[in-house]
Amino acid sequence: DTGVSQNPRHKITKRGQNVTFRCDPISEHNRLYWYRQTLGQGPEFLTYFQNEAQLEKSRLLSDRFSAERPKGSFSTLEIQRTEQGDSAMYLCASGTDNQPQHFGDGTRLSIL
Amino acid sequence: DAKTTQPNSMESNEEEPVHLPCNHSTISGTDYIHWYRQLPSQGPEYVIHGLTSNVNNRMASLAIAEDRKSSTLILHRATLRDAAVYYCILVPLISSGSARQLTFGSGTQLTVLP
Numbered sequence: 001d002t003g004v005s006q007n008p009r010h011k012i013t014k015r016g017q018n019v020t021f022r023c024d025p026i027s028e029h030n031r032l033y034w035y036r037q038t039l040g041q042g043p044e045f046l047t048y049f050q051n052e053a054q055l056e057k058s059r060l061l062s063d064r065f066s067a068e069r070p071k072g073s074f075s076t077l078e079i080q081r082t083e084q085g086d087s088a089m090y091l092c093a094s095g096t097d098n099q100p101q102h103f104g105d106g107t108r109l110s111i112l
Numbered sequence: 113d114a115k116t117t118q119p120n121s122m123e124s125n126e127e128e129p130v131h132l133p134c135n136h137s138t139i140s141g142t143d144y145i146h147w148y149r150q151l152p153s154q155g156p157e158y159v160i161h162g163l164t165s166n167v168n169n170r171m172a173s174l175a176i177a178e179d180r181k182s183s184t185l186i187l188h189r190a191t192l193r194d195a196a197v198y199y200c201i202l203v204p205l206i207s208s209g210s211a212r213q214l215t216f217g218s219g220t221q222l223t224v225l226p
Contacts, residue, residue, distance in 0.1 A: 004155075033213060042199060042216025043156065056211040091155050093214075098205065100146065101214060103155030 002026070004104035006092050012110045013082060020078045021107045025094030032075050033101060034067055035091040043091055049075060079109075087111045116200045121221040124190045132185040132220055134200030139180050142205040147174065147185045148214070149196040156199065156216075159185065195224045 005024040013019055025032050030051050035043035046065070048056040051072035060066070064082075069075040079086055089108050093101040117135040124130040136145065146161040160167055160174045162183075167174040173186040187194055197219040206212050 031212075033211075035214075040218075042197075042219055043214070045211075045213040045215070048211040048213060056213070059213075093155070098212070100158035100161060103157065105153070105155045 004092055004094050004102050006090075006104035006107050008107055009105065010108045010110070012112065014112050015082055015084060017082055018078065018080045019082060019109060020076050021090055021092075021109075023075045023077070023092030023094075023104060025073075025075070025092070026102055027073075029094035029096055029102070030072070031095045031097070031101075032069055033093040033095075034075070034077050035093065036061070037089040037091060037106070038087075046077075082109075082111050084111050116202060116217055118198070118200055118217060118220045120218065121223065123223045123225060124187075125225050126192060127189050130187040130190045130194070130222065130224075132187075132198050132200075132222065133182065134184070135182045136200070136202055137181045139202055140204070143202040144205065145174065145176060145180075145183050146201045146203045146214070147172070148199045148201065148216075149194075150199070150219070151193075151196045156214075159198075161203070190222075190224045192224050192226060195222055197221050 007022045032049040034046040037043040047067050049069040064080045067077045089106040091106045093103045095101040144161050147159040148156040150156045160172050162174045175184045199216050199219040201214050
């Protein structure tokens with residue numbers, strides 16, 4: 001069990017640029033989640049995949065946010081035309097049905 | 113989603129037991145009580161969960177009130193490495209395909225004093 005891996009750990013970009021984050025879940029986990037966490041708050045759910053199917057995306061913050069999980073393995077989260085308010089920690093978690101979620105250590109995004 | 117209430121912060125001395133309370137008066141019959149913790153600069157880490165009976169594992173114990181409207185996470189001997197934000201979360205038992213996402217509150221910031 002190598003755990004959930006997220007890359008990069010830190011991303012600094014200028015406002016208006018596009019960014020993409022990658023999550024590699026634990027290999028046998030069919031469920032994959034993305035969360036966002038701002039300073040002093042608990043993580044906030046964004047979207048969920050079961051295998052390659054994105055079954056819940058209504059919580060994505062705007063149409064600038066999109067996620068994919070091709071072939072049901074790794075996942076990417078993209079933010080287009082970044083804004084100051086997008087600065088946050090983006091967390092990925094994986095799991096199986098009715099079992100606890102395992103989190104990565106996140107990607108910290110800073111918008112200049 | 114059913115809501116939980118936790119104190120904002122607690123302090124403990126090193127090597128002493130810590131009891132972290134959580135109130136969840138609107139819990140439904142199929143909600144599991146999960147605890148996660150988040151150390152600085154890390155993602156949340158699963159600690160323990162239960163439904164009705166008290167539970168023990170290598171990290172902690174979970175004591176659940178008979179009416180299930182409250183629970184307590186017990187760390188038997190706090191160490192400096194236990195300093196973290198502790199989250200109490202209600203997680204429904206769902207069918208395959210449902211998201212079952214975690215709804216985090218603000219948690220309890222535990223400070224362990226040497």
